[in-house]
Amino acid sequence: MPAHGVRRAFGSVRWLAAPALALLVLFNLLPSALQLVFAFTDWNSFRPEVRFTGLDNLQYLLDDGSLVRGVRVSLTFAILVAVIQNGVGLLLALALERTTRINSVFRTIFFLPVLVSAIAVGYTFRGLLDGDGVVNGMLGMLTGSAIDQAWLGDKNLAIVLVALIHSWKWVGLTMLIYIAGLNGIPEDYKEAARVEGASGLQTFRRITMPLLAPAITVNVVLTIVGGLTTFDIIFATTRGGPARSTEVLNMFIFGQYGSGYFGYATALSLVLFLIICAISLPLLALLRRREVSL
Amino acid sequence: MRSRTLTMAAGVALALSATGGAVVQAQDPEMPDLTGTTLTYWTSTTGVGQAIPNLIKGFEEATGATVETVAFPDPFEQNFLTRWATGDRPDFFNFHPVYSWMVRLNPSETLVDLSAEDFVGKTKFGLLDSAGNEDGKNYAAVITYPYITGMLYNKQVFADAGLSIPTTLDEFWTACETFKAAYPDKTFMFAGGGDLWPIQIFAFDLWADDVKAGLMDEVNAGTTTFTDPRFVSGIQALQDAIAKGCVNDDITTAGFDGELTSVFDGSAAMIAQGTWAIPSLIDANGLDAVNETIGFFPLSARSATATWSVSQGGSFFVPVNTADPARQEAALAFIRYATGAGYAQYLAESKDLPVLDGHEAPADVSTPLLEANAAYLEASAPGFSMVIKAPYGDFHVSMGEMINGEKTAEDVAADLQREFERAVQTIGD
Numbered sequence A: 001m002p003a004h005g006v007r008r009a010f011g012s013v014r015w016l017a018a019p020a021l022a023l024l025v026l027f028n029l030l031p032s033a034l035q036l037v038f039a040f041t042d043w044n045s046f047r048p049e050v051r052f053t054g055l056d057n058l059q060y061l062l063d064d065g066s067l068v069r070g071v072r073v074s075l076t077f078a079i080l081v082a083v084i085q086n087g088v089g090l091l092l093a094l095a096l097e098r099t100t101r102i103n104s105v106f107r108t109i110f111f112l113p114v115l116v117s118a119i120a121v122g123y124t125f126r127g128l129l130d131g132d133g134v135v136n137g138m139l140g141m142l143t144g145s146a147i148d149q150a151w152l153g154d155k156n157l158a159i160v161l162v163a164l165i166h167s168w169k170w171v172g173l174t175m176l177i178y179i180a181g182l183n184g185i186p187e188d189y190k191e192a193a194r195v196e197g198a199s200g201l202q203t204f205r206r207i208t209m210p211l212l213a214p215a216i217t218v219n220v221v222l223t224i225v226g227g228l229t230t231f232d233i234i235f236a237t238t239r240g241g242p243a244r245s246t247e248v249l250n251m252f253i254f255g256q257y258g259s260g261y262f263g264y265a266t267a268l269s270l271v272l273f274l275i276i277c278a279i280s281l282p283l284l285a286l287l288r289r290r291e292v293s294l
Numbered sequence B: 001m002r003s004r005t006l007t008m009a010a011g012v013a014l015a016l017s018a019t020g021g022a023v024v025q026a027q028d029p030e031m032p033d034l035t036g037t038t039l040t041y042w043t044s045t046t047g048v049g050q051a052i053p054n055l056i057k058g059f060e061e062a063t064g065a066t067v068e069t070v071a072f073p074d075p076f077e078q079n080f081l082t083r084w085a086t087g088d089r090p091d092f093f094n095f096h097p098v099y100s101w102m103v104r105l106n107p108s109e110t111l112v113d114l115s116a117e118d119f120v121g122k123t124k125f126g127l128l129d130s131a132g133n134e135d136g137k138n139y140a141a142v143i144t145y146p147y148i149t150g151m152l153y154n155k156q157v158f159a160d161a162g163l164s165i166p167t168t169l170d171e172f173w174t175a176c177e178t179f180k181a182a183y184p185d186k187t188f189m190f191a192g193g194g195d196l197w198p199i200q201i202f203a204f205d206l207w208a209d210d211v212k213a214g215l216m217d218e219v220n221a222g223t224t225t226f227t228d229p230r231f232v233s234g235i236q237a238l239q240d241a242i243a244k245g246c247v248n249d250d251i252t253t254a255g256f257d258g259e260l261t262s263v264f265d266g267s268a269a270m271i272a273q274g275t276w277a278i279p280s281l282i283d284a285n286g287l288d289a290v291n292e293t294i295g296f297f298p299l300s301a302r303s304a305t306a307t308w309s310v311s312q313g314g315s316f317f318v319p320v321n322t323a324d325p326a327r328q329e330a331a332l333a334f335i336r337y338a339t340g341a342g343y344a345q346y347l348a349e350s351k352d353l354p355v356l357d358g359h360e361a362p363a364d365v366s367t368p369l370l371e372a373n374a375a376y377l378e379a380s381a382p383g384f385s386m387v388i389k390a391p392y393g394d395f396h397v398s399m400g401e402m403i404n405g406e407k408t409a410e411d412v413a414a415d416l417q418r419e420f421e422r423a424v425q426t427i428g429d
Helices: A003-010 A013-038 A056-064 A066-095 A101-115 A118-128 A134-143 A158-183 A187-196 A200-211 A213-228 A232-237 A249-258 A262-293 B002-019 B051-063 B076-085 B099-105 B118-122 B124-129 B155-161 B169-182 B197-212 B215-221 B229-243 B256-265 B275-285 B287-293 B325-338 B343-350 B367-378 B395-403 B409-427
Strands: B038-044 B066-072 B092-094 B147-154 B187-189 B268-274 B294-297 B306-309 B315-317 B380-382
Touching: A013 A262, A056 A066, A056 A262, A066 A158, A066 A213, A066 A249, A066 A262, A101 A158, A118 A134, A118 A158, A118 A232, A158 A213, A158 A232, A187 A200, A200 A213, A213 A262, A232 A249, A249 A262, A249 B076, B038 B076, B038 B325, B051 B066, B051 B325, B051 B343, B066 B076, B076 B099, B092 B325, B118 B325, B147 B155, B147 B197, B147 B256, B147 B275, B147 B367, B155 B169, B155 B268, B155 B287, B155 B294, B169 B187, B169 B229, B197 B215, B197 B229, B197 B256, B197 B268, B197 B306, B197 B380, B197 B395, B229 B395, B229 B409, B256 B268, B256 B275, B256 B287, B268 B275, B275 B287, B275 B294, B275 B367, B287 B294, B287 B367, B294 B367, B306 B367, B315 B325, B367 B380, B395 B409
Parallel strands: B038 B066, B038 B092, B187 B268, B306 B380
Antiparallel strands: B092 B315, B147 B268, B147 B294, B147 B306
16 A cells, blocks of 8 residues: 555544543643642641642651651662662673573563562562561571561661562563673674683673663663652561661651641652652763763 | 262252352341442451451341442551542441541541431440540441450469559559569560550550540640650650560560460460450450450559540441432441441440440450459540540651660650641641
8 A cells, every 4th residue: 555545544643642642641740740739738638728838848847857767768778779689680681691591481580570569579578577487487497496586577677678579579670671781792892802811700890891881870770769769568568667767758658648648748759759850860860971981 | 970960969069059058138127228239338457356247247138238348458547548538438437436537537528427316325425425526526336335455464374473463553563573583484564566556555554544634635725745744654664664674575576466375375464455455365265265364454654544445446437428328328327227236236246345225235245354344434534545636646656666766755755746736737726
């Protein structure tokens, strides 16, 4: 069929995007814009009327100390996740770089947790790490004495454990991105290095890592943003406890929303959004510049 | 041949199981016919055992209605309120009939005023003057007897240790010293700090004397704050108990379940709990064992005063439904059933004491519940949350921070005061 005949039949293709665009505006852009409005009000569940209160919410946020704590916990969690997920993801990618049958099987296995619901993952690990859970059972078998340590009840260990659980769930995605990056490095470079007498480690440091820069950029930004916006896993495992040691900002926002302080919760969400921008945008720029210079 | 017989047998078994095998109850002619109506019911996952679900079933059979139960997991209040905030409404629901919680639902606009219903006049103790009450209007039907808090204790352990029942906080400390000397391996008072909510109860109980003397009127009027020593001392008591070795070593990780098992098996002498815990003890161990092993005594700072409160377990509200008045009426039919035709069966199953007039206590009410009731009728004060005029934040979370060494009792009191002031300001005039 002649091309212009088809085009006449469908008109401009751009109009086909209209429904999707409408949904994006309604469920994404509009709420984001409204967030900017409601953050400066005292919208709550106790009274039907909503009053504009300016910077009162922000003032309370700072006076309260909860904001500082929430940011500290969120940043700690995000950094832990970024380090663990990228470290393990890179190791897995190096191991499963070549596309063989058995590598494909293992890639699938490591990717499966990405597809599982975060809440399900959280509840499962909560059960495993319980005082009477499987982990203690296995440790008991190995050491020969009964162990009933409540792992998620340790206020110093809980944040590390939750970061590990989060990383376990998402490492498959990080791994795949690294594999794509590794496969994009021409074999000739590594061949040339081998001929020149470079060791495996030297090849990795001088050839692989620099050429992996785009994948590193994507993964570092994704893992940090993922860590800062986490909620499901923390809700399912510790609910922000023990003693608020895992109360990331999203958990705190949920609590405030549940207590009926909607305007305040919206202000907190706005702050979280600004923090994420403040971290991820410069980071992205920095890593991109590194890519170019390498 | 054999396979055909098997298939027939399977078919018969299937048919029998479909009809339930037993006799299906006929619809009650006194109740409205609600065949074809589906009502949505919101509740908590931690309720009153099987008695309430069976009450729902009884209603379904009596009217032909279908009730869809949506149970919110813990934290119940937060999960409930988040859903409520979206504008979603059930046909009837459980919630705390306590002013500081109800205010978050905006009752005058969103809830049906039940003041004219029969049950209001039949509810004992003038309970509905405070429970479910806002501005003199009744929004809740309460079918559970007030919960009474104090100490559930192991009678055998007390007898073996030669302890007498403490009636003041000072006597509590003395008894703890005696107990520790006699039983260094046992726990004097077991506390499930890992679950957070149980560790509030000790403070609530110790505040009873002052609440009875009018402390909450001062707080509501703004003439005193939570940082007053009368509050701080009650909060500090748990920290002191940890320092003196009167509680379990794993208080920061133990749970409510641990409280129940330890007080029953005798590894702990007592737990600071309420009568809502008794059905769980009975379910786990049987009524006779509980009657023999568990007792109740009230304890406040300076006297043996119990604390009472009403919780969401058997408190029902009906949201206003202007879009479908027939469904609102059907929900009201449930309220009338729960406080009328279905109440006797609820009592028999739950072994609860009657809170509505015209009903006798079941014959097999447990011993600890009877002792708690005696304490309630003798000397009790409302729990502070029953009479506070605004929410006060997450006290249990602050207590959790205290037992984990992150906050002092003064910090916890300051949290309470800050959240209370914020809520008062938000509710406005």
